[in-house]
Amino acid sequence: MAVTEQPGKPGLGERIYALLFQNYIWRSVFRSGYPNTPRNQMLVVATNVFLHLHPTRIHRTHVKITHTYCLGGLSFFMFLGLTVTGVLLMFYYIPSTETAYINMKALETDVQFGLLMRNMHRWMAHAMVILVFLHMMRVFYTGAYKPPREFNWVVGVVLLVLTILLSFTGYLLPWDQLSIWAITVGSNIAGSAPVLGGDVKFTLFGGFSIGQTSLIRFYTLHVIALPLLAAVFMTVHFWRIRRDGGMARPL
């Protein structure tokens, strides 16, 4: 009679592992098992809504940090971070010319971690503008805009403009000398457009000069309209990377 090898009794480690990651509740949340086997590692990417922005497998050259420097991903991370810090700031900010400046002062003195949140929001905004530019340069110098990725490059240019507009609209909100004059100068630039300039400026300000009507416009654009628009274009941007065959490869 042939002797077949029998599995040994599970040790303590394996029993703890089973208790933690193979119980009913855990499996209801994470459909795949713990990602310690190639099968589970692919499943965890494919079945998780956030991770499934990625494919399950990727060419080894694309994992090299020097190929992308993670610039696109980091731009997106800045957007997420700006959303989180931005929502926290919204709890303390009233978009009124009477109170906005006082709210900003209170953020510095009365609110726990208020100044830290504002500083983070500002640094991330600067970082996002720079990262988006660098990402564009990476994509250009690696020739990743070439067919079939033409349209995604255009979407990227739109996202660049939206990033700048998001930053620009946020600039007015503190309602101090720096912000209103920077926005005045910026809007005067837009207002110098041939033929339509006056209308553009009137639309931005909601009047002939900067005031309460401008503040509420910039605020609404900054906290809801432009982020939503950017989210839509980002969805298309990420979707198209996958649809166009993943990241560009030499033919």
Added chain:
Amino acid sequence: MAETTPRPRREREEEVLVWPDLVFVEFIAVMLFSVTLLILSTAIDAPLLNHANPDLTPNPSKAPWYLLNLQELLLHMEAGLAGVTVPTIALVLLAAIPYIDRKTDAQGRWWGTENSIKIALFSWGATIVLMWLLILFDAGKFEPYTRWFPGLPDGKGLSGLRTLQTDWKWTLGGLRYPNDLTNIPAPFGIDNINLAGDRKVFLYWNKGGINLVAFMVEQIIPMTVIIGLSVLLVLVQKVFRWVHTTRDVMIVLFSGFMAAFLVLTIVGTFFRGEGQNLVPPWEVPIHPHGA
């Protein structure tokens, strides 16, 4: 004996799993940035100056830093051209790159073509130098060296492009510059068609006539310089026999554009003091007068 070649590795064998290989890299990048930004945020506070006062203009008044390139450009040409027309054209051309350069070769790896590193470095370098020369010229820094320029008052040189509008005088046959060209009567005596309000069809068409001198100094010459230098940058590198494909031309133009953008941003941010004068960075006020 027949030559043997090793079996090319199949695409599948060149692939790695996203979890853990990519997710790990992303995690490290995110952590690095989070920590760096957190440290920056504890070290350097966001500025909050005095309460907004529409009656008190700070000197200098500056746009947010990523628009200072346009504000800088504004000092050298007509406002609408610098602030709207040029950036709009630049953005449209930027978006059009993949529709102009349609070849699929040289993609998915850095640089791609034979000379692309040389081309990019030269284009960046040459543009940075040219931009600085143009900015210094318009700030009047070459005035002492341009006194030979004909048609200027004695002992005066070119203190920028504006000199051609303010101090340049000559006659050719019966034509007197600039007097004969600042108020050219429109044909058939028609007036500039005003749409609603102040919307002029042609900016230099004032009551009574067309100002060709202002048009030349504020629009024609700046546009010619922008287009001319871009073309020159490509042609020079064609003469070097570096530029062969459309991709190469794109690298020249994109590099030149990014370099010009960078120089304008840096000059606008760090070298413009009170009255938008060109000054060294330590003379640019951090808290401008009036803010």
